[in-house]
Amino acid sequence: MTTTTSFAVDVPAVNVHGVSRIFAARKGPGVTALDDVSLTVAPGEFVSLIGPSGCGKSTLLRLIADLDVPTSGRIEVFGKPARQARIDQDYGIAFQQAGLLPWRTVAGNIELPLELHGVGKAARRRRAAELIALVGLSDFAAHFPDQLSGGMQQRVAIARSLAESPSLLLMDEPFGALDEMTRERMQNELVRICAETQAAVVFVTHSIPEAVFLSNRVVVLEPRPGRIRSIVSVGLGAPSGRGEDLREDEGFFRSLSEVRDLLHGDEAAGASPAGARGVETR
């Protein structure tokens, strides 16, 4: 154990090396969802993937989670191949759909990964209660998913993704189906939760304010083929210090328009990503 600790400090949470993913088509050459993408996420860092539909942001997340396999290139999670990291349960994951099992209660759903991995009943109960409190659903532990609102279901899904205290959280538009008000509240909660758990996060979204508000870095992708256009360092301080008033902050707006200009770059400057990279803020 002690030999690996000093080693682990320098190992990035996620290391994506020249990864491409081509989906075979029945006719023709297939669809290139990702083309030679490289990305590193440091431990404890919050990185958002943003881009128009078809830019491969969800594909990239699924590759990191080893739910899909790259056509070429390699992906390491905490220094191990993605597949090994999945088997070792090094990450927690949440999707756009909460994906709760309707026949299990809130507590039962959060206990599911622990149960599947052989954690004892008492320890499971204790951990679920902790997490339910963390996401503010203590009054709903015995409720079934169909008795909860969309926002509450998503909070359960997030609690479930945290069940095994992962050092990496993978989130695929977890707030995509929520209304604006709920969404902002959930973002505030996620910032708080991340500060408490110290986990690195890879967060897929197509909301610019969401990406900027949550992230240390925003990765802007472009579609067909999916490539990284640019990476914006938000620099709004540690997520733990971020509160509601940040949404009014000038730095917040500056990063917002920077990301927005990058996203709209291909319309303004043709198909040249180089032109887009030179866009000044405002």
Added chain:
Amino acid sequence: MRTAQPGLVQTVLAPIVFGVAVILLWQGLVTGLAIKAFILPAPFAIGAEFAGNLNNVAGGMAVTGRNSLIGLVIGALIGIALAIVAALARLLDEMAAPIVAALSVVPIVALAPVLYTMFGAGAETARQLVAALAVFVPVYFNTLKGLRQVRPVDRDLMRAYAVTSWQATRAVTLPTALPFVFTGLRIASSLAVISALIAEYFGGPVGGLGKSITSAASSSNYGLAWAYVLGSIILGLAFYCAALIVEKLVTRRSGG
């Protein structure tokens, strides 16, 4: 977030009042228009025959009910087992699909005469097999459909958890399929009774409801024939309700 339970008046009293009204209207029409018993006997006459021959009707229900139950259990077990196999092996599913489709369009009771010659006219086996075959089709199709209902997000989650396929089956696939299995069983429960009963029309030992209906009708005892029909209705309802109760008990945890 769920609609309020309708009151006792609505769920219990309303159908009873309606049923009594229909029976009174029926009785009134038969006596008022002097309808002959062989066309339509009056409900009170049927009731009197039913009460007078209670032992015979109950005996008939026991024979037919036993055949139905054996058929239901055998058909359901084979249907569920084959559906699981078909869900696991795509090739087998594709091989079985035309056979099962053919089974579902064959009027299964039409097999009864053939089966009587196979198993002997003195045995109940043919009837139980007819019931089992009738049960098999809806149970198989519904179970197979249920096993295919696992949402992509659940499949992703199970892969992310790196669990064995048996763990995933137990945690997600089987519970997802359960309501579908019970829908199949609910349909099958009344089908079992109907098939076992109709199979009696084609031969075999006496004593069941089907045989009793035909022999009462052929001896012009229409009231008694209808009393046996009433017995069949009660038996069918009993099977259906039993299936419904088991379904409610088992799927109660499903947040329902």
